[in-house]
Amino acid sequence: MSAQVLIGQSYYLRFDPKLYRARQPYPPLGSLYAASYLQSLGYSVAFFDAILAESVQEWRRALQTHTPRFAVLFEDNFNYLSKMCLLRMRQAAFEMIGMAREAGCTVIVCGADAADHAAAYLRRGADFVLRGEGEITLGELLGVLCGRSAPPLAEIAGLAYLPGRVGVNGSPGFDRDEIFLTAPRPDLRELDSLPFPAWELVDIDAYRGIWRRAHGYFSMNMVTTRGCPFHCNWCAKPIWGQRYNVRSPQNVAAELAWLKQTYQPDHIWFVDDILGLKPGWLDEFAGLVEQNNLRTPFKCLSRVDLLLRDGAVPALKRAGAQIVWVGAESGSQKILNAMEKGTTVEQIRQAAGQLRRHGIQVGFFLQFGYPGETWEDIQQTLRLVWATRPDDIGISVSYPLPGTTFYRRVQEQLGEKQNWYDSDDLAMLFHGPFNTRFYRQLHRRVHREYRLRKAGRALAQSLRGGQFLSRRTLKTLAQVVYHALQLPLDLWRLERLARQGGQAPRELQGAMSLEEASRPTPQRDM
Secondary structure: OOOOEEEEOOOOHHHOHHHHHHOOOOOOHHHHHHHHHHHHOOOOEEEOOOOOOOOOHHHHHHHHHHOOOEEEEEOOOOOHHHHOOOHHHHHHHHHHHHHHHHOOOEEEEEOHHHHHOHHHHHHOOOOEEEOOOOHHHHHHHHHHHOOOOOOOHHHOOOEEEOHHHHOOOOOOOOOOOOOEEOOOOOOOOOHHHOOOOOHHHOOHHHHHHHHHHHHOOOEEEEOOEEEOOOOOOOOOOOOOOOOEEEOOHHHHHHHHHHHHHHHOOOEEEEOOOOOOOOOOHHHHHHHHHHHOOOOOOEEEEEOHHHHOOOOHHHHHHHHOEEEEEEEEEOOOHHHHHHOOOOOOHHHHHHHHHHHHHOOOEEEEEEEEOOOOOOHHHHHHHHHHHHHHOOOEEEEEEOOOOOOOHHHHHHHHHOOOOOOOOOOOOOOOOOOOOOOHHHHHHHHHHHHHHHHHHHHHHHHHHHHHOOOOOOHHHHHHHHHHHHHHHHHHHHHHHHHHHHHHOOOOOOOOOOOOOHHHHOOOOOOOOO
8 A cells, every 4th residue: 555655763673682582562652653743744654663573674565565755764762772873773774775765765764873873874875864853844844845835945944964965956165965954953842732643553463462472461652751851971862952841641641541442551651761850740640540540550760859759659659650760870979970860879769768668669770881980889789779679670881872971071982883783782882990791791690689689589478478389489499599509600700800800899799698589688668
């Protein structure tokens, strides 16, 4: 079936082994917002979903099926994986651009990586790169290219293009092979004016099947905001910068009601950088959820200082929060200050305690390898994790991306490889405190001990409940034994790599015996 516009994106879950194994796919909201906006303007739109695709060749087949005039790679700017600008996905984007040009399409690209490297995308064949927030720019560009409107391309804010390729003459002396940048695109402040994402273009049954088979429930994604106003100096913000705009609680509640009625999700992931930053927003949203019987378990991201505001955690509980992830980053105040995080270790402890007291799980994002981090700083982070007992953890290594203060500080140390290949790469791209092998081993060691401690607590609970020979107890016991036997080797390898890095650990804190793993952890008021 033909369409004027084929919208896709280049993040292929199949090309990211760690995330593919997790079997937690979410459709690309950014692409779906762009699709619904173009539909509202009267364009016929087809959708290519790289999340479910097995190879780039499926994009070629979509081009053959829909014969579009315009091929748009509109990346999901709400997905942290897209914002990481992974090399494997950049390669996929270049292949997709080449296929679209072979099919005779005008090629338009929007995304974090294209914003940072517009020249590379244009010279690989893209006709236009959209800079900043893309929906309005895309609509205005297609209006000109389709003859609906007549302003010169140079007057459309938020574009990058090669005038020589699109047949546009520059000013006298302008090099037709030089990239032309139009004025920046102002952010869209009235987010309620956008139509809901074009979910009807998605193979919902395929997503539901993957979730149900792997996890026993079905999760969908929503977003309530765009941007983040905080100044963590390692956080890349090529689309919205430091700006932050928010949908009304009424608009979000209306979308949630529609999703529940139409697709019956069991769970929601709010993909915002920060959910509920605006004072009073969470409380109002929770009230609407209660009034309209919309309560659905969800996960979201927040900041520990915001969670300590009056009423924030109770409002999250009322709204349906199941787990709240926070950027703990480090248990060393020195490192948090160097990151310009604007939070304290004590706030991390307090926020974790408040969430747990209200029956909400807490997840920690941890970041190792920031310049200046020592072995003692790493130990402080581990002590924080073992003391606060988060319900889940995610571990990364400091990752310099263009446009950040962190990137500028280490730019001279960067080699030819400046991006990770996939999300499990964990390569040190600059001269960090330790080398790549150390951080990959640290990642294994921390996850190993985390799983050991968690399984040990579960085993102790089962034994206290008299479930001595249940299948669940025996499975948990096997996990405890396995991790307990593997952990000493992990610790030895980590110590050896630490010594090679010139920072010999004074002690290997946290190593646990089988007995210690199954011992109940004392409760504490955090």
